[in-house]
Amino acid sequence: MGDFAERLRRQSRKLTGPRLAILRVLRERRQPLSSKEVWSALPPGESDLATIYRSLHLLEDLEMVRRFDLGDGVARYVLLDEPDDGHHHHLICRQCAEVIELDECFVEQAERQIARQSGYTGLTHRLEFFGLCPKCQPV
Ligand SMILES: [Zn+2]
Ligand SMILES: [Zn+2]
Structure with a gap:
């Protein structure tokens, strides 16, 4: 703690x-x-x-x-283990609320494109995926 x-x-x-x-x-x-x-x-x-x-x-x-x-x-x-720097992506089960942390960043290219088009700098992002985990899927 x-x-x-x-x-x-x-x-x-x-x-x-x-x-x-x-x-x-x-x-x-x-x-x-x-x-x-x-x-x-x-x-x-x-x-x-x-x-x-x-x-x-x-x-x-x-x-x-x-x-x-x-x-x-x-x-x-x-x-949150660290202050959110925009690179904590999660996969979350809607039913049991299990959270899987995803190491990969999927949107770096999109971020660069948005920066270019908008003129913004220092972009960060947040991204979560929601779904049903294998345990919660109906058999
Ligand atoms: Zn689940
Ligand atoms: Zn990312």
Whole structure:
């Protein structure tokens, strides 16, 4: 947890218990969790749902967690190991919310083309793929 504590401190935010507990849960699970799922993974009485909801938003602002929308209207969050430099591509199962990190960047050429056409520099991007994993496909 050392890095995360350090990053929170650098942001001059108070490192409260719930935030550390949330990071711990997300680190253990390695899959997108809703605030409710984080809450039920915590020891009883550790925190309340409203605090977790607010903390997740704060952690998202700090770019320590990333929000995923799997299309069911529930925001789920996954831990980011590093500040997002635009090269964390994910493959996410819509059903079980499994996340596979993709090493390959598929859009560098598109990025160069967009930069050329728009005159922008310093482009970054975010890219996620959604689908059904082999386990969740109907047999
Ligand atoms: Zn699945
Ligand atoms: Zn990329």
